[in-house]
Amino acid sequence: MLRLLKKAAELVALALFLAMFGSFLLQIFMRYVVDRPLGWTLEACMASWIWVVFWSAAFLVDEREHVTFDIFYRAASPAGRRIMATLSGLALLAALLVATPASYDFISFMAIDTTPVMHIRFDLLYAVFMFFLAAVIVRTAARLLALFRSDWRAQISSGMDR
Structure with missing residues (x-):
């Protein structure tokens, strides 16, 4: 499926x-x-x-395909990587969760206007951003849960966190 x-x-x-x-x-x-x-x-x-x-x-x-600046992350021990991945995941998750209601409100508000030539409503044009937010929130939460499981070392060494 x-x-x-x-x-x-x-x-x-x-x-x-x-x-x-x-x-x-x-x-x-x-x-x-x-x-x-x-x-x-x-x-x-x-x-x-x-x-x-x-x-x-x-x-x-995939997360591994994104450009990252991981000089400090790669130099850290597995425990240090776990801490960095957890802190960055929590920060990202918090920021996205805080931004979601305002993003939804703004995108909904944009229904009042359309593009000049094709007359596409702006809320429909930018609705994809809500899909993006939801997907990143789910992936980040899954990543955090994996970092708190007993096999967290395998998660780090498998490339999940690079």
């Missing part, structure tokens, strides 16, 4: 990327070959870019 959901998320990301790339190519063609630029293509590129970035970060990009 999990593999099926991941495949579905990949297909959504692919469709978003193809929409972005297709509208980008159409924009170039219409502007420089036909000399009749289309206004909607820029908005389509931006909207699909916002969605593909947050969608992919929420559901497809």
